[in-house]
Amino acid sequence: MNTNTALVNKTEDLPGDFAIWIFILAEMLVFGVMFIVYAFARSNQLEVFNASQLTLSRGMGTLNTIILITSSYFVVRAVSAIKTGNARQSAHWLLGTIFLGAMFVAVKLWEFKQKFAAGITLETNDFYMYYLTLTFFHLMHVLMGMIILACIVYKLKHGDYSAQEHFGVETGASFWHMVDLLWIVLFPLIYIIR
C-alpha cells in the first residue's frame, strides 16, 4: 500500500471518550422506543392526538429547532478552535452555546406555562401526557448538556485543554450534538406530523 492509498483509507477514532458514545447510543435507544410508543398510541386515538397537536405552537417548536441547530454549530466551532490551540475562542463559542441552550429552555418553559395556564396537565389526555413527558425528558438533557459545557468552559479558562489535549471538549461536544439529534426527530413527531 503506498502512502496516498494509506491516507485515503485512514479512519479516525471516535471523537471524545468512547464511554460517551455508549451513553449516547443508550439514550438514543430509550428515546427511540418512546418515539415509537408515541406513534402507535396516536394511531389508536387519531382524533384526540390531531386536535391536541393543533394547540401547540409550531412556530415556537421551529424556533427551538433553529436555536439547537445553531448551538450545535457553535460547538463545532469550539472544537475547531481548540484544535488550533485557541482556548479563549473555544470558550467563547461554548459560552454562546450555553446562552442558546438557555434560550431553548426559556422557550420551552414559556410553552409549558401556556399549557398549564390553559388547565392542561399530564392527565388531560394521552397526547398531552406524551408531549409533556417527552419534551420535559429532553429538556433535562439540554440542562445536563449546559452543565457539562459550563464545566468545559471552566477548564478551558484554566488552561486544561490544548491543541494536543482536547479530549474533554470533544466528549462534551458529542453529548450536545446528541441532544440536537434527538430533537430532530422529536420536533416533527410531536409538532408537525398529523
Next chain:
Amino acid sequence: MNTPLNRFATLIWLALVILTIMTFCIGEEVSAGKTVMLSVLLISLIKGQLIANYFMGLRHVSWLWRGIILGYFVVVGGMIAIAYLK
C-alpha cells in the same frame, strides 16, 4: 478563524436551517396526509445524517458508527411511518 472546514460547517448549518424552515412550511401549509408524514420523516433523516457526519465528526470514523446512526433513523422513522399508515 475562518478555515475552509469552518466555512463548510457554516454551509451545513445553513442547510439545516433551510430544512427546518421547510418542515415548518409543510406543517403550516399542507393538511394532514401520508405525503406530509413521509416527506417530514425524510427531511429528519437528512438532517440527522448531516449532524452525525459533519457536526459529530462521524464522517471519518469507522463505517459501523455511521451505519448505527443511519440505521437508527431508518428503523425509528420506519416504525413511526408504519404506525401512521396503520
